[in-house]
Amino acid sequence: MTEQRVYIRFPEAEDARELTEMYGRNRAFFEEHSPDISEEFYSEEYQRKRIAQYEEERAADARYDFLVIHRADRRIIGSVSLSFVVRGPLQSCMIGYSLDKDYNGKGYMTEAVKQVVRYAFEELKFHRITGEASPDNPGSIRVLENAGFHKEGIARLNVKIRGVWKDHQILAMINPADIS
Secondary structure: OOOOOEEEEOOOHHHHHHHHHHHHHOHHHHHOOOOOOOHHHHOHHHHHHHHHHHHHHHHOOOOEEEEEEEOOOOOEEEEEEEEEEEOOOOOEEEEEEEEOHHHOOOOHHHHHHHHHHHHHHHOOOOOEEEEEEOOOOHHHHHHHHHOOOEEEEEEEEEEEEOOEEEEEEEEEEEOHHHOO
16 A cells, blocks of 8 residues: 555644645635635634634534645645534534645545545444535545545535535545445
């Protein structure tokens, strides 16, 4: 097996500055396919608050956020989240991610998504993970497909991006342990 070029870990308070810098460098790139983001998001104080909130949400089994770390230089190059956690008979969540534009198109996010999926299925015991991506963002769809997700359909006018309601491709993966 090929050695992983990235690894994932939970964010820590000390990461706020580096996260702020990464989001700032990639602002235009990320906002192209994301819902509106407040100006406050790009401050170190806001990132510090988000990290504290992530810890609370993880403790409450409500959301799980991970940083993507480039193994060679230990830089934060992205993030992956498991949100919309539903337990009970569904045992599901939604995956989302962002990657520094300088690392885009090299398979780093696919590696990170596979690691998060493994954690979600093996440690958190989710049955199903869904992901959504704009058809205008084929790279994001490719990440999910390369990580083993399968297309399920289109959610029409699903997310408001830059003031316009956009369709999103729905992809999903079922925990292999649950397939008979």
